[in-house]
Amino acid sequence: MRRCIYCGERKELTKFSLEHIFPQSLGGSSLSNLFKTHHVCRYCNSIIGQWVDGSFIRNWFTQNFKASIANVYIDSQGNCILPLSYMGRVKRFETSEQEICEFWLGPCGDSIYHFHDAFDSRYDTFVGGNPINLKKNPGDVYIIAVPTNPFWQKIVFNSFISHFNKARRFICNAPDENNGEWIFSKSSEKEKAIIKILMEARGTDHEVNNLIDPYSHERFLAKIALGLGFNIFGDKYLETDYAQFLRDILWRKKPNNTSELKRFLGYFDPVGESLKVILPWEGAHTFLIMSIGDYFILCMCIYGKAFLNVVISDERSLWSDHKNYSDGQIFLVVPQLSKALNPISLPIYISHKLQELPAKELQELEALKIDPSTLPPYVNE
Numbered sequence: 001m002r003r004c005i006y007c008g009e010r011k012e013l014t015k016f017s018l019e020h021i022f023p024q025s026l027g028g029s030s031l032s033n034l035f036k037t038h039h040v041c042r043y044c045n046s047i048i049g050q051w052v053d054g055s056f057i058r059n060w061f062t063q064n065f066k067a068s069i070a071n072v073y074i075d076s077q078g079n080c081i082l083p084l085s086y087m088g089r090v091k092r093f094e095t096s097e098q099e100i101c102e103f104w105l106g107p108c109g110d111s112i113y114h115f116h117d118a119f120d121s122r123y124d125t126f127v128g129g130n131p132i133n134l135k136k137n138p139g140d141v142y143i144i145a146v147p148t149n150p151f152w153q154k155i156v157f158n159s160f161i162s163h164f165n166k167a168r169r170f171i172c173n174a175p176d177e178n179n180g181e182w183i184f185s186k187s188s189e190k191e192k193a194i195i196k197i198l199m200e201a202r203g204t205d206h207e208v209n210n211l212i213d214p215y216s217h218e219r220f221l222a223k224i225a226l227g228l229g230f231n232i233f234g235d236k237y238l239e240t241d242y243a244q245f246l247r248d249i250l251w252r253k254k255p256n257n258t259s260e261l262k263r264f265l266g267y268f269d270p271v272g273e274s275l276k277v278i279l280p281w282e283g284a285h286t287f288l289i290m291s292i293g294d295y296f297i298l299c300m301c302i303y304g305k306a307f308l309n310v311v312i313s314d315e316r317s318l319w320s321d322h323k324n325y326s327d328g329q330i331f332l333v334v335p336q337l338s339k340a341l342n343p344i345s346l347p348i349y350i351s352h353k354l355q356e357l358p359a360k361e362l363q364e365l366e367a368l369k370i371d372p373s374t375l376p377p378y379v380n381e
């Protein structure tokens with residue numbers, strides 16, 4: 001028998017599976033074993049993957065932070081898939097109550113319209129809707145592509161295909177119908193009429209609608225804190241009051257009052273503002289794990305943009321024999337390269353960032369960044 005970190009129940013060993021504490025789709029599989037566990041039951045793995053990880057990953061902010069840093073580590077030959085930006089739902093293009101039109105932007109600012117069946121309202125705050133339904137019913141997608149330069153065309157179309165791999169795909173501004181049959185479906189009169197509407201709407205206000213879940217990070221943080229707390233401190237961590245508090249947050253459908261949320265967020269202060277300058281790494285997620293005063297904390301910077309902090313534990317006795325965290329340990333992963341660094345101590349990371357003492361691993365990572373001025377223009381002269 002084994003106790004599940006997330007639900008706290010004791011279950012047979014066969015009921016457990018590998019859990020990525022930081023989700024795979026955000027680059028979690030490249031991180032060290034500290035971010036993985038076999039102490040989560042299959043039930044939690046599946047339900048939390050769908051509702052907690054899913055609502056964070058498919059949050060409007062997460063998707064658009066991801067897209068905004070896409071050019072940092074772009075492949076110099078153009079052999080890469082880039083994320084799309086999510087704009088929102090465009091009701092004016094929807095032809096019935098049962099249809100949804102979602103508006104995305106491609107890597108070169110390409111307009112992309114995805115028409116699909118309406119989902120149940122639980123997925124209203126998920127960009128792209130219900131991923132399971134979309135597998136069965138992938139819908140139709142139209143692109144108005146910007147680039148004429150082959151380097152960018154390859155990136156745009158590969159990213160488009162990858163994102164909408166099952167949908168029927170149409171191009172609105174194809175110079176020639178026979179061009180690229182492997183990418184696009186042949187359009188009938190019905191699709192030709194939609195293409196005409198979309199082309200005529202270019203440059204007009206699309207009046208996009210967005211529903212954003214402002215609390216999706218709260219349960220996500222509770223989950224990560226529980227997972228890391230267990231991996232660092234072991235079974236005794238799960239018995240603490242604070243671990244129980246995190247489990248309560250994790251299983252709550254909606255935060256029921258703002259004061260509790262504040263209490264949860266209020267723990268951020270010990271870290272101070274300077275960390276907001278030090279922690280971010282362009283195009284990467286950075287994680288600082290540290291014992292500081294009465295708290296054992298995790299500070300994350302997602303895609304070098306969004307700060308999320310959480311207390312992992314407030315039981316000082318737990319970390320008395322974990323001195324390696326008293327200076328702070330930094331973990332770093334670049335999802336676009338599927339590359340993570342070995343943990344480094346916070347002082348070494350700070351010295352590097354302040355350009356006092358360069359760290360070799362960080363220098364190597366910097367060398368992989370692309371100078372945007374060396375990339376070709378989107379449109380050929």
Ligand SMILES: [Zn+2]
Nearest residue numbers: 004007041044
């Ligand atoms: Zn469980």
